[in-house]
Amino acid sequence: MIWRRRKSLVNPKQQIWFGLELVVVAIGFNLICFFFLFLSPISDLFGPSNDELLTALLNTIYLKWPLVIISMIVLLLIGILMSHRLYGPLYGIHSVLDKWLTGDKSARLRIRKFDYLLPLMKPFNAVLDKLEKEQQKASDLAKAAIKQNTGSDLEQKAKDYLANIEARDEAEQ
Incomplete structure (x- = not known):
């Protein structure tokens, strides 16, 4: 039987940690990419003769920070959604087993259509x-x-x- 879950967060602590871990991994990956793709080639620009070029480059980077922050928030929400699709069924399995242990032998597992x-x-x-x-x-x-x-x-x-x-x-x- 396929059904709809009533809670937005089944296990808030674990789901939020999962989303935060996903964001940390994404930030780390982006920093590594930034270092190898941009920082190494522009290290020659850090001289007094290239102040205008360096200022223009830094202004371009500063203008993109809101986009980076928005993408991290979206990534956090996607992480929470992914964890919801994983922790929801695990919570359901735990609930069914608890009911069986307390004597309710009619309990069955119900999982939503898009859960993992x-x-x-x-x-x-x-x-x-x-x-x-x-x-x-x-x-x-x-x-x-x-x-x-x-x-x-x-x-x-x-x-x-x-x-x-x-x-x-x-x-x-």
Whole structure:
């Protein structure tokens, strides 16, 4: 089932850190590119005879800083969106497993259409369905054994059932 998430930030701390790390990497990459592409070739301009050319170059660089800042903000927002598409499904998996541990066996994973872990949803839910069926089958067999048998017969039936489960598990592997 594909659905829409209600929160903008599923895990704000981790998502914002992810976006900031992306911005830091982009800034570092841009600084390295700036150094190798511009700073090394213009190092000869730092003489008294080239003051006008150097001033013109620095003015051009200063005019582009707002564009750099805007691009970093956009990059931060893209990083948050990317982390939302990753942390949302992880949060969903965690929630489903918590519900299963508290006894809610009907809980299933729901992931949005554009989330990164969408291909994981069907196999994950199939595992939960199989586990639920196995638990229901074991419960039904235990109830039937209790109704039919008493004492040592019940103990022997339980041992036989466990041996059958182990044999089947070994055969599946």
